[in-house]
Amino acid sequence: MRFLPAVIVDAVLVLIFAVIGRASHDESPAGFLLTAWPFLVALLVGHALAALLPGRPRRPWSVLWGVVVWVVTVAGGTLLRVVTGDTAQLAFIIVATLTLGVLLVGWRAVTAxxxxxxxxxxxxxxxxxxxxxxxxxxxxxxxxxxxxxxxxL
Known part of the structure; x- marks a missing residue:
């Protein structure tokens, strides 16, 4: 699977996002999986969607692939949080959008x-x-x- 390394890097970055987020609110960083799981599920969906798009970006490390993954991860992760009874305040959505954008698109931009x-x-x-x-x-x-x-000859 050629996109597995990109999925792993992205998953690690989502976990880091969750750990930092919990620590910044004086919550136990040990519970980071409670924060991360909706975004990890959405991340997998984002990679699958990027791979299936017609005229899709062909390289999982491309910036365009990262944008697709980022948008789906933020939207899907936030939706999963709300559907499962967790909160998603506007400030959280803004911070998650900006932070995950920097992380998920940023490493691809640096690579490019x-x-x-x-x-x-x-x-x-x-x-x-x-x-x-x-x-x-x-x-x-x-x-x-x-x-x-x-x-x-």
Whole structure:
């Protein structure tokens, strides 16, 4: 499953969100699963939805995939909290939306920037190597193949 690593990273981030949230309200962080479970369920639904969308984002680490997961996680997690009798005050919804957005989309944005930077460096290295080689590509190919010995067609 190519999207399993992204699901694991996202699940860990949702658990961190729950632990920090409980600790910030002087609640026992040990009960973080009570806070996290609706968001974990919604997170799984978000990944499934992102995978099934027509014209979907193809990479689970892409920012677009993360946006789908984020929106479904916040909406679904909040809805599950309310349906199961827990509260979902407006302040909680705002904090959950912002925090989960930073976490679920943020790591993907950082990954995209790192990949883009690596690709730019590789392209620059490739061009730098090309300018150091011969001007005539055929001459370069024939000189590289000269060490291979005689060729038969």
């Amino acid at each position: 920037l790192l990949r883009r930077g690596r690709a730019s460096r590789a392209a620059a290295d490739g061009q730098q190597g090309a300018t150091l080689s011969h001007d005539d590509p055929e001459e370069t190919a024939s000189s590289e193949n000269a060490s291979d010995g005689p060729r038969t």
